[in-house]
Every structure is written in structure tokens, then in C-alpha cells.
Amino acid sequence: MKTMRIVAITVLCLTALTILGASYLAPAGYEQQFRETPQAGPSAHHPLGTDDLGRDRWARLLYGMRVSLTLAPLAALFTTVLAGLVGGIAGYYGGWTERCCKLLIDLFLSVPWLFLLITVRAVLPLNVSPEASVTVTFALLGLLGWAASARVICTGAKDLMKSEFVWQARAQGFSGFKLVRLHLLPNLRGALLAQFWISIPVFIIAEANLGALGLGVAEPLPSLGSLLRELQDVVTLRPEPWRLLPLAVLIVVISSFQALLNKQEVRA
Amino acid sequence: MALMGVVSVFAQDGGELRFCLRSEPKTFNPLLVEDEASETIRYLTGGVLVRVNRVTLKAEPELAASWKVFEGGKRIRFKLREGLKYSDGTPFSAADVAYTMEQLMDPALHSSTGDAFRSAEGKLVAQVISLSVVEISFPAPVANLVNLFDTVAILSAKSPQKEMAVLGPFYMAERKAGSYLLLKRNPNYWKKDAAGKQLPYLDSVRIDIEQNPEIEALRFQRGEVHLINTVSPAIFEKLSADNASVRDAGASTDTEQLWFNQVPGSPLPAYKKAWFTSTNFRRAVSEAINRGDLARIVYRGHAVPAIGIISPSNKFWFNSGLKPHPYDTASALRRLQQDGFRLQGDTLRDRAGNAVEFSIVTNAGNRTRESMATMIQQDLRKIGIKVNVVTLDFNSLLERMTQSYNYEACLLGFQNAELDPNSQMAVWLSSADNHQWNPKQTSPATAWEGEIDKLMRAQAASGDEHKRKQYWDRVQQIAWEQEPFIYLINKDALVAIAPAVKNAAPSVFRPQTYWNVETLALTQAH
Numbered sequence: 001m002k003t004m005r006i007v008a009i010t011v012l013c014l015t016a017l018t019i020l021g022a023s024y025l026a027p028a029g030y031e032q033q034f035r036e037t038p039q040a041g042p043s044a045h046h047p048l049g050t051d052d053l054g055r056d057r058w059a060r061l062l063y064g065m066r067v068s069l070t071l072a073p074l075a076a077l078f079t080t081v082l083a084g085l086v087g088g089i090a091g092y093y094g095g096w097t098e099r100c101c102k103l104l105i106d107l108f109l110s111v112p113w114l115f116l117l118i119t120v121r122a123v124l125p126l127n128v129s130p131e132a133s134v135t136v137t138f139a140l141l142g143l144l145g146w147a148a149s150a151r152v153i154c155t156g157a158k159d160l161m162k163s164e165f166v167w168q169a170r171a172q173g174f175s176g177f178k179l180v181r182l183h184l185l186p187n188l189r190g191a192l193l194a195q196f197w198i199s200i201p202v203f204i205i206a207e208a209n210l211g212a213l214g215l216g217v218a219e220p221l222p223s224l225g226s227l228l229r230e231l232q233d234v235v236t237l238r239p240e241p242w243r244l245l246p247l248a249v250l251i252v253v254i255s256s257f258q259a260l261l262n263k264q265e266v267r268a
Numbered sequence: 269m270a271l272m273g274v275v276s277v278f279a280q281d282g283g284e285l286r287f288c289l290r291s292e293p294k295t296f297n298p299l300l301v302e303d304e305a306s307e308t309i310r311y312l313t314g315g316v317l318v319r320v321n322r323v324t325l326k327a328e329p330e331l332a333a334s335w336k337v338f339e340g341g342k343r344i345r346f347k348l349r350e351g352l353k354y355s356d357g358t359p360f361s362a363a364d365v366a367y368t369m370e371q372l373m374d375p376a377l378h379s380s381t382g383d384a385f386r387s388a389e390g391k392l393v394a395q396v397i398s399l400s401v402v403e404i405s406f407p408a409p410v411a412n413l414v415n416l417f418d419t420v421a422i423l424s425a426k427s428p429q430k431e432m433a434v435l436g437p438f439y440m441a442e443r444k445a446g447s448y449l450l451l452k453r454n455p456n457y458w459k460k461d462a463a464g465k466q467l468p469y470l471d472s473v474r475i476d477i478e479q480n481p482e483i484e485a486l487r488f489q490r491g492e493v494h495l496i497n498t499v500s501p502a503i504f505e506k507l508s509a510d511n512a513s514v515r516d517a518g519a520s521t522d523t524e525q526l527w528f529n530q531v532p533g534s535p536l537p538a539y540k541k542a543w544f545t546s547t548n549f550r551r552a553v554s555e556a557i558n559r560g561d562l563a564r565i566v567y568r569g570h571a572v573p574a575i576g577i578i579s580p581s582n583k584f585w586f587n588s589g590l591k592p593h594p595y596d597t598a599s600a601l602r603r604l605q606q607d608g609f610r611l612q613g614d615t616l617r618d619r620a621g622n623a624v625e626f627s628i629v630t631n632a633g634n635r636t637r638e639s640m641a642t643m644i645q646q647d648l649r650k651i652g653i654k655v656n657v658v659t660l661d662f663n664s665l666l667e668r669m670t671q672s673y674n675y676e677a678c679l680l681g682f683q684n685a686e687l688d689p690n691s692q693m694a695v696w697l698s699s700a701d702n703h704q705w706n707p708k709q710t711s712p713a714t715a716w717e718g719e720i721d722k723l724m725r726a727q728a729a730s731g732d733e734h735k736r737k738q739y740w741d742r743v744q745q746i747a748w749e750q751e752p753f754i755y756l757i758n759k760d761a762l763v764a765i766a767p768a769v770k771n772a773a774p775s776v777f778r779p780q781t782y783w784n785v786e787t788l789a790l791t792q793a794h
Contacts, residue, residue: 033646038565053565053639122664126627126675127656219642219657235485235506 008259015253019066026059031220041240048242051230055220061246064222067134068204069253075142076199082142083149084192088184090150091157101154108147116144121215130221134207137215141203149195156191160184197257204228204250224250282471283790285769287495287782288478288487292446297431298421299372299379304778307685311779312451312473314421315435317346317365318414322775322783325584325687327414331360331422331435331458340731341409348400353456354433358424362402366394367425369404381419384691385410387728409731412688437468437786449475459786469789488764494790495772495781496764500636501568504762517761517774519572519581521684524640525753526553526628526677530706532713534673539622544676548607550751552600554593556651557644563757566639570762574755576748577696578689578740581758581776585689585737587744593751600651616652625654626676629668632659640756641679669704678704679756685778689740696724696743705752716746767791 018025027045028034034046034054041049048057090101120140128136160166166183174182208225210216217223227246293306298314301307317332329335332346352360372382373392385392390407397403410416427433432440437459438451451473459467476493478484485503487493489510499507499514507514528544529536536544543549559573575593578586601611608619616624628644630637638659645655660668668675684691695702698709698717712718720743727739747753761776770789774780782788 031646033643035561035565053642118661118664121660122667126629126658127625129656218659219638220645233482233502235482235489235503 004259008256011252011256012260015065015069015249015256018062019069022059022062022066026056026062028056028059030055030059030063030222032056032059042242048245049240057242057245060222060227061249064224064227064246065249067217067221068207068224071134071138072200072203072207073196075138075145075203076196078139078142079145079199080149080192080196082146083153083195084188086146087150087153087155088157088180088188090154091159091161092180092184094158094161098154098158101150105147105150105154108144113144117210117215128218130218133218134216134221134223137207137210137217138203140215141206145199145203145206149199152191152195153188156188157184160187197254200257201250201254281469281789284472284474285470285495285782285785285788285790286474286476286493287497288476288484288493289449290477290479290481292477293449296440298423299368299377299381299431301419302380308475308779309440309449309451310419310421311436312438312782312785313434313436313440313454315352315360316418316421317348318417320415320418320687322777322780323773325777327418331365332417335414337413337731339409341406341411341413342731343403343405344413345397345401345403348402349458350400352435352458354424354427354429354435355439355454355456356424356427356429356433357456358427358429358433360422360424360435361399362396364422364425365402365404366396368420368423369394371423372420384416384419385413387411409729411690411728411730411736412686413731415686415688438473441472446477448477451475457786461787468786470785473785485764488766491766491768494766494769497778497780497782499762499764501566501570501762504570504764505568507764513767514762514764515774516570517763517776517780519579519758520761520776521579521582521687522681522759523574523577523579523684523753524637524679524681524756524759525574526557526644526679526756527705527753528553528626528677529673529675530713530752531673532706536674536676539618539620540626540676543618543624543626546607547750548603549609550754552603552651553648553653554751554754555596555600555603556653557647557754557756558595559593559756560595561647562640562643566636566643567757567759570760571757572760574758576744576755577692577753578744579684579758582684582687582689585687585740587741587748589741590744590748593748597650604651611652614649614652615654623654624652625656627656627658628677628679629658629660629665629675630679631662631665637679637681644679670701670707687777690728690736693724693728696720696747714750716750720746 027047032055034050036054037050038052038054039050040046043049046056046058048061051057051060086101086104090098117140124136160183166179169179169183204224207216207223208228217226224246230243231247289305289308291303291305293309294303295301295306296309298310301310315331317330318327318335319330321328331349331352333349334347336345338344346365348362348365354360369392371377372379373385385406387406387410388408393405395403422435423431424433434454437454437457439454440449441452442450453468453471457467461467481500481503484493484496485507488496504514528550530545532541534541563569563571563573573592575590576587580586604616609616609624618624628641630641638657641657645657648655669678694700697703698712698721701707703709706713712721723739723743727736730736761774761780763774763781765772765774765781768791770791771784771787772781773784775783
């Protein structure tokens with residue numbers, strides 16, 4: 001387990017350094033089109049070759065990682081905080097409060113988000129920068145993605161409130177914020193972290209799919225999601241392993257997070 | 269005819285031809301056809317008086333053995349073939365033609381096929397002269413009259429099966445909603461090959477509904493479908509590499525174009541409206557776009573830079589005096605300077621100092637258009653213009669284009685199914701709904717739009733093809749100079765035809781692969 005953890009921490013540190021140093025590591029701008037060499041294979045100039053428009057794949061991967069691995073965790077954090085608040089309040093108070101919170105959760109789960117997102121895109125101004133567009137997208141994902149997690153947290157909080165140690169703490173006069181800080185939050189940490197890590201890849205893939213609605217990353221800005229869209233075409237996908245690198249990066253980064261999570265869960 | 273003889277020697281009769289449609293037909297009534305899927309069914313089942321050969325582009329006799337046009341297209345007389353029967357055995361006569369035309373031109377039907385015949389106010393008169401002769405009179409001359417009958421499937425006036433009784437090579441036998449359509453050989457089809465053998469050779473045609481072109485290509489690779497009418501450049505290259513039978517039939521009549529919103533009542537700021545209504549601005553943008561790169565990179569060489577309204581592949585109607593728009597950023601900047609624009613650093617500014625920035629909207633999910641917009645974005649950066657590429661779902665895009673007019677520039681394409689440009693009346697008349705850059709004008713907003721209106725009306729009212737060509741040449745010239753549409757490319761017609769299909773002669777015109785379906789054959793029973 002210790003080796004796994006060291007590997008995971010190393011991978012995440014390397015990823016963070018890569019994201020921070022993208023502008024130094026990239027051989028060209030992510031938007032620059034080398035029109036004489038579209039769809040080129042790896043070379044000294046383009047370590048991962050070029051895409052259909054002649055843009056350097058390595059540069060696009062670096063900047064795509066920067067966009068997705070910065071905004072997706074932020075959105076996941078936002079959604080986890082919302083889920084923790086709503087689910088925690090529901091589980092802590094129970095009764096009418098729990099019923100109201102669950103009603104809100106059910107409402108959020110049953111709303112046709114696809115149509116809502118189309119409407120949101122329709123009212124957004126057209127002249128927004130790609131950076132603003134992708135930020136709005138992840139903010140929306142964070143705002144809308146908390147309901148399922150809140151249900152899990154609510155169940156966990158409810159179970160904790162019935163546990164013997166909480167009863168004992170109450171008998172000793174613990175209540176309110178002190179009870180939440182000393183007993184509920186530490187015991188819900190595993191569930192909250194799990195919801196957080198699960199949300200990251202879900203949001204990255206969701207952002208890619210939202211491209212079909214006109215939401216998500218606008219050209220020429222790359223994201224891991226937009227790079228993964230290339231892999232959707234089953235017929236035209238060529239047997240060129242370097243095209244799979246965005247997928248490999250996503251798997252490695254998420255697995256590293258999961259490795260850390262497992263360790264923390266064991267400790268919890 | 270010689271070709272038909274060859275087929276009868278090498279190809280086997282029978283078998284089931286299979287291909288896919290993107291969606292289900294919206295109607296089986298041939299008079300109400302508007303979508304491509306319904307058009308396919310009409311083509312395969314409907315009997316028409318005249319058929320335009322998709323290779324020679326000449327009108328050929330079908331149900332009509334001959335015809336004669338009078339008064340420059342105001343009147344047409346058809347001599348029909350005798351002894352023909354519908355698929356249900358009902359005899360065919362001149363009364364059926366008269367019945368069909370009356371139905372077609374009934375204003376209550378709202379038939380877009382019928383609209384093409386409406387040259388002036390007034391009623392059509394279809395007079396049955398004998399069992400095999402019918403004369404149709406219109407209130408005014410109709411442009412391209414004979415070829416228009418290519419889209420009129422003749423209904424039976426007497427058959428209890430109504431529009432399901434057909435005179436074409438196949439009839440509708442089976443249908444499973446959302447899944448497939450099965451057409452079977454019409455036993456009463458009238459056409460025979462050179463050896464006197466009754467056509468079609470095929471027993472049936474199975475049409476599967478398949479929305480995803482990637483899955484369609486996979487099924488083609490597996491041999492589950494025989495034909496693909498429109499293949500994307502990427503799939504074309506993949507199938508070519510796998511030695512599949514794909515063909516580039518040459519530049520099609522379809523266009524992809526960019527236009528600026530010139531609607532006076534749009535919610536755009538006044539300075540942007542001034543940019544977009546400036547001919548110099550539009551021509552500068554046009555000259556700054558590298559169309560050669562669009563064709564070479566986005567379409568992988570399977571497209572040609574567009575010159576104007578009409579594709580050079582439409583040889584008769586294309587104005588051969590027009591030259592391709594040059595790719596010349598220096599000339600583009602000179603044009604912009606004439607309108608008071610100046611380059612400050614890497615940003616272009618107008619007279620008032622506003623940085624030139626606009627968005628190009630296109631439909632989400634269309635990779636080729638997204639790629640074109642991204643390339644245009646980089647091209648225009650070179651002359652200091654910042655472009656934001658926005659993809660919208662099609663309904664939102666339509667709402668902005670046709671109702672709120674809340675967009676700046678739009679990148680879309682037109683499918684020009686008709687060779688005769690008269691079908692573009694709905695685009696070029698300033699009062700038309702599809703006059704996209706500034707639709708539904710009560711009077712022409714500019715002098716050149718006024719001139720186009722006059723030319724369009726004159727060509728529509730003339731039965732003399734050479735005069736019409738002169739009018740159209742001038743319309744093309746004006747459109748080339750003013751560039752309300754910045755035409756980008758004419759894409760090639762890329763098709764896939766399985767080796768088992770014999771006698772295929774793909775055309776750049778719809779339906780590309782099965783326009784001669786009655787003579788298509790399969791080498792073995794599939």
C-alpha cells in the first residue's frame with residue numbers, strides 16, 4: 001500500500017508540475033495550426049504528432065489537462081460541499097427537515113437537465129471567451145451534480161445519528177456544531193471524499209458530451225473531454241497509440257486519486 | 269442499352285439491396301414530400317412522366333412517351349405510354365395525370381413540390397384529351413417546366429389503395445417504425461431491358477433507419493449494407509485504406525457558406541451592423557479565408573474552393589466568367605482601410621476605435637463545420653479580427669437565424685438537389701424567408717438586391733433557357749461582387765458501393781448511388 005501511495009503522490013505531483021509548466025513544456029501554442037502537416041505522426045517537432053487541423057497534440061494535451069484537472073476538481077469540490085450541506089442537514093435533523101431536503105433532492109434528480117442546459121446555452125451571450133465558456137460549464141456541472149451525492153451523505157449521517165457513540169456524546173452534552181465537527185464530519189469524510197473523486201471523471205466526461213449542445217470548451221481551447229471526443233469515432237479511429245494518451249492520462253490521474261482515497265479511507 | 273445487356277449476362281437476378289436512411293420518412297404521400305427520407309421512398313416507388321438522367325442531366329421519357337412545350341412553358345402536352353398498370357393492377361391513363369396535378373396544385377395541400385409550378389396567381393388546368401394524351405396549362409410560363417415533372421409521382425385516381433398504388437419499380441411492402449422499410453419489386457412495372465426482360469432486376473430493397481454514420485460505415489464494412497450515398501471524408505479515407513469500394517464522384521452542387529447578419533432590426537450594436545452591411549468588410553473577410561486549406565485539410569482534398577452560388581459541376585448554369593476569390597490578406601487589409609479600419613498591433617479597429625470581434629455560430633455536432641470555423645478563426649486572426657466559435661443545437665440556431673436574429677455570423681451549408689437554379693428563388697428574392705442575411709424585406713434594402721429581384725423574376729417568367737442563363741449569369745456576378753454569402757467550398761460527392769452491386773454509375777446528384785435502381789443488380793443473392 002505504501003508503494004502505491006508513493007507512486008500515486010509522485011504521479012499527482014508530476015501532473016501538477018506539468019499543468020503549471022504547460023507553457024514551457026509545449027512546443028507550440030495549443031491553437032497554432034501547422035497546416036502543412038495535419039494528422040502527422042510523432043516527430044521531434046511534435047512529440048505526439050498533430051491533430052486533424054495540424055495542431056500539436058502534446059501542446060493540446062498539456063493545456064487540456066490544465067483546463068480539466070483544474071476546473072473538474074473545483075466543480076467536484078463545489079458539488080461535494082453542496083451535497084454535504086444538504087445531505088448532512090437532512091440526516092442530522094431528520095423529520096420534516098429530512099423530508100423537505102429529500103424532496104429537493106428528488107426534484108433535482110427528476111428535472112430534465114438536458115433541456116435546461118440547452119436553455120442556459122441559448123441565453124448565454126455568443127461573444128464569450130472559450131475560458132469563460134468552460135468555466136460556466138463546470139460551474140453548472142458543480143451546481144447541478146450534488147443531488148445523488150446528497151442522498152448518500154444523508155443516509156450516512158442518519159445512520160451516524162443512531163450510533164451508540166453519538167448517543168453517548170449527546171448524553172455528555174455534545175450538540176450542534178461540536179457534535180458535527182467531532183463526530184459527524186470525521187465519520188462522513190470517507191463518503192464525502194468518495195463522492196468528490198467520483199465526480200471528477202464524471203464531470204470531465206460530461207463536459208465532453210455537453211459539446212454536442214454547444215456548451216463546454218469552445219474552439220480552440222482544448223480540454224481532456226474535447227480530446228476524448230476524438231476517440232468516439234469507431235470506424236475512423238486509427239491504430240495510433242499516441243491518440244489514446246488523453247484517455248491514459250485520465251485513467252492514471254483518477255487511479256492515483258483513488259489510491260490516495262483508499263489509504264485515507266483505511267485510516268478513517 | 270448495351271450496359272443493360274452486360275448486366276443480364278454477368279449479374280444474377282433477384283436479391284435484396286440494402287442501405288440506410290438517417291431518419292424515417294415523414295410521409296408516404298409523394299405530393300407532400302419535403303424531407304430526404306420521404307424523397308427516397310418517392311424516388312424508388314413513384315412513377316413519373318419524365319426522369320432526369322443523373323449522369324447526362326437530360327430529361328428522359330418515362331410514363332410519358334413524348335411531350336411538347338407551348339408558349340414558352342405556359343402549356344405542356346404529354347403523350348402517355350399505353351397499357352400500363354399500377355402495382356395493384358389499376359390501369360393508368362391520362363385521367364390519373366390530371367387528377368395528380370389538380371391534387372398537387374390544391375392550395376389547401378401546401379405541397380412544396382407544387383410550389384415549384386406556381387409562376388403566377390391563377391389556376392392550373394389539366395385537360396384530358398384522350399386516354400393517353402393530357403395537356404396541362406399554367407397561368408404563366410413556368411421555368412424549367414419539363415424537369416420539374418421529375419419530382420411528380422403520378423397517383424391513381426381510382427385505386428382503393430390511393431397513394432400506396434404506384435407506378436415505380438418498387439412498392440412499399442413492409443414497415444417497422446424506427447427500424448426498417450421493405451420495398452418489393454412491382455410486378456406491373458412497365459420498363460424492360462434491351463433483352464426484353466422486365467425490370468427491376470432486384471427482388472427487394474431493404475432500408476434500415478440508422479442515425480449514426482459511423483455505425484452505417486461499420487455495417488458497410490461487414491457487408492450488411494450495399495450502398496452509402498454520402499460518406500464523410502474521414503470515413504471515405506478509412507474505407508479506401510481498407511480497400512472498400514468507395515468512389516469520389518466529383519464536386520457536388522452542395523455549398524458551405526458563411527454569412528453576416530444584416531437584419532436592420534437585429535439586437536446587434538449599430539457599429540457591428542455597419543461592419544456587416546459593408547461590402548468591403550465582407551469581401552475582406554472573404555479574401556482573408558484560405559479556401560484551399562479548408563478543402564485540403566477539413567475535407568482531406570475531397571472538396572474544391574467555392575466560387576459562388578452555383579457549383580462549377582453544374583456546367584450549364586455556372587457562370588464560367590467568374591474566377592475563384594483570391595486568398596490575399598494584403599488585399600483584405602487594403603479593403604478594410606478603405607472603410608476606415610486600421611490595424612493597431614495585432615487588433616483591427618474600426619473608425620470609432622472598436623476592436624473587430626464577432627462570433628460565428630454553427631450547428632453543434634457537425635465536426636467539419638466546427639473545423640472550418642476554427643480554421644477561419646485562425647485565418648482572420650492574421651488581419652486582426654478576433655472570432656469566437658459557438659456551436660449551438662440546431663433548434664436554438666434556427667431560432668436565432670429566423671426569429672430573434674440574435675447572431676453575428678453563421679456558418680451552414682445548402683443542399684442543392686435541383687440542377688435548375690430556379691429552386692433558389694426562395695433564397696435570392698429579398699422578400700423570401702430564406703434570404704438569410706436579411707429575410708422578409710418589404711422592399712429591397714440595397715440596390716443590388718433590387719437588381720437581383722428583377723433578374724430572378726425575369727428568369728422565372730421566361731421559357732427561353734438561354735435568356736434565363738443570361739439572367740442567372742448576372743445574378744452570380746452580383747453575388748460574387750457583394751458576397752452576402754461567403755461561399756467556402758463545394759464538397760465532393762463521396763459514395764460507397766459494395767462490389768456485389770453491379771451496374772452502379774454514381775452521380776454527384778441525388779440520389780447518388782441508386783438513381784438507376786431498376787438496372788442495379790447483385791452478383792449473388794444477398
